[in-house]
Amino acid sequence: MKQAGVTGLEGVIAADTFLSYVNGSEGKLVYRGHWAKELALHHSFEEAAWLLWKGRLPDASELKACREQLAEGRRLTPALKTLLDAIPSQVPLMSAVMSAVAASNPGEESSAWPPRFHEAIRITAMLPTIIAYRYHQISGTHWPVQADEQQEHAAYYLHALFGHPASEAHTRVLNAYMILAMEHGLNASTFAARVVSSTESDMYSAVGAAMGAMKGPLHGGAPSGVITLLEKIGSKEQAEPVMREMLENGERLMGFGHRIYKTRDPRAEALREVTQALAGEDKWFDLAIHTEQAAIRLLAEYKPGRQLFTNVEFYAAALMRSVHMPIMLFTPTFTAARVVGWTAHILEQSENNRIFRPQSNYLGSLPSE
Ligand SMILES: CC(C)(COP(=O)(O)OP(=O)(O)OC[C@H]1O[C@@H](n2cnc3c(N)ncnc32)[C@H](O)[C@@H]1OP(=O)(O)O)[C@@H](O)C(=O)NCCC(=O)NCCS
Incomplete structure (x- = not known):
């Protein structure tokens, strides 16, 4: 109970x-x-x-x-x-x-x-x-x-x-x-x-x-969850419908929310900056930026007042992708x-x-x- x-x-x-x-x-x-x-x-x-x-x-x-x-x-x-x-x-x-x-x-x-x-x-x-x-x-x-x-x-x-x-x-x-x-x-x-x-x-x-x-x-297991999320989304157009369905089903969006940060995680900001320089036209990085924007919008809609923003794991996942790090x-x-x-x-x-x-x-x- x-x-x-x-x-x-x-x-x-x-x-x-x-x-x-x-x-x-x-x-x-x-x-x-x-x-x-x-x-x-x-x-x-x-x-x-x-x-x-x-x-x-x-x-x-x-x-x-x-x-x-x-x-x-x-x-x-x-x-x-x-x-x-x-x-x-x-x-x-x-x-x-x-x-x-x-x-x-x-x-x-x-x-x-x-x-x-x-x-x-x-x-x-x-x-x-x-x-x-x-x-x-x-x-x-x-x-x-x-x-x-x-x-x-x-x-x-x-x-x-x-x-x-x-x-x-x-x-x-x-x-x-x-x-x-x-x-x-x-x-x-x-x-x-x-x-x-x-x-x-x-x-x-x-x-x-x-x-x-x-x-x-x-x-620490969250970044692999972010890749699973990005893979499930697959393309920019799918970001909103896929995440909407997840939130309707009561699932959590990996890479968002933090016990301490009730604004954007400063580590996410820094990683976004560093990775951006390297990623250029990288598909995963573009998808990550689009997904982040959609997720923040949807989290505010489905979880009003909870202050859920991007955490370090989200961009850590994009960075790991760009250095070809396997999920494991x-x-x-x-x-x-x-x-x-x-x-x-x-x-x-x-x-x-x-x-x-x-x-x-x-x-x-x-x-x-
Ligand atoms: C990080 C985390 C565990 C912090 O948890 P917490 O401070 O205990 O927050 P809670 O679990 O009490 O969640 C508060 C509310 O926000 C919701 N919420 C929190 N993170 C969420 C997420 N990523 N996606 C959807 N909803 C989320 C919870 O469902 C809860 O909603 P409710 O009030 O309707 O029950 C949590 O935000 C989470 O599970 N995030 C996803 C995993 C992740 O990215 N972890 C890496 C952390 S660096």
């Missing part, structure tokens, strides 16, 4: 943070004092990650050190290969990635608590390798041994996935996407990471828990970006830790005394 009452912790403040400022009514997103959009347009993944982890942009020697540590962590070690080879092929991609990360805990006594910065870099570095290796396993294609681990993060990821060096344009848009997807306050997966970390569990387990939350369709890699790619936010939150949680222990509101009956 559905009960009215406390659901979804909406509006509840559960942690203090210096990492990001999300203002949903004004559509503002700030990472440690910097506009996320500016970082996405003018900085590298490595610089933005360092900013979140350390609180300021890196200087030249810090950036060099960060790149070296990422390159080191990306290596497909024999242990990692054995681990991934042992996971049965029917295990879903995200579940395999989650298991591989959790099992990559080196098991040293020292690696449990408190979480360390070098673990944040190691987990961030290994994710593209794990995702790409698993993708090749599933697709029956060969692991590109020649993918140079010294490349920039987004470039390495594309190279490892597709087996050839990525174009500069594709690297640039993926880099921008990964920065915009890196951090977003206390969303479900980040909250999961902080809760697990607050028990003084290790960083690998906390990131694994966050991935479990990330793979749900109401969180959408959520893993979001994960490879968001891991920076998770690990930064885990480090922050450990600085002033107290175990999370909210209470539940018992609605059942009591036995007679």
Whole structure:
């Protein structure tokens, strides 16, 4: 039976943070004092990650050190290969990635608590390798041994996935996407990471828990839902009738609505800008723009007063299409970006830790005394 009452912790403040400022009514997103959009347009993944982890942009020697540590962590070690080879092929991609990360805990006594910065870099570095290796396993294609681990993060990821060096344009848009997807306050997966970390569990387990939350369709699973929606629509003329029918049937339009943003998601705005430059006459991008306009109109008609606008997943899907990312890699790619936010939150949680222990509101009956 559905009960009215406390659901979804909406509006509840559960942690203090210096990492990001999300203002949903004004559509503002700030990472440690910097506009996320500016970082996405003018900085590298490595610089933005360092900013979140350390609180300021890196200087030249810090950036060099960060790149070296990422390159080191990306290596497909024999242990990692054995681990991934042992996971049965029917295990879903995200579940395999989650298991591989959790099992990559080196098991040293020292690696449990408190979480360390070098673990944040190691987990961030290994994710593209794990995702790409698993993708090749599933697709029956060969692991590109020649993918140079010294490349920039987004470039390495594309190279490892597709087996050839990525174009500069594709690297640039993926880099921008990964920065915009890196951090977003206390969303479900980040909250999961902080809760697990607050028990003084290790960083690998906390990131694994966050991935479990990330793979749900109401969180990181949404971009593939957007492609399904766009494929179902197929042409501009069909946008309105298809979505009208969905809303009549009580279905949700993926890529719209957000718990926090009650105006256009600033990340959607930035991604639209970056992708537009690349997409040009791209069919999917044109369809996406048309669909967005129709969806906002229809949502205002069918759900008046709910303030439903485009969220980041909508343009993330258009961007993924333009870099030829298969649907099965959408959520893993979001994960490879968001891991920076998770690990930064885990480090922050450990600085002033107290175990999370909210209470539940018992609605059942009591036995007679
Ligand atoms: C993101 C999301 C989970 C936020 O949910 P929420 O804050 O809990 O909002 P609610 O589920 O309470 O929805 C409020 C109302 O808007 C409607 N609504 C919300 N998002 C909708 C959507 N995308 N399409 C149609 N209706 C939607 C709900 O049906 C509900 O209507 P009701 O008041 O008539 O029951 C929700 O907007 C959604 O499911 N969006 C689609 C999935 C998606 O894009 N996720 C990615 C998020 S980055």
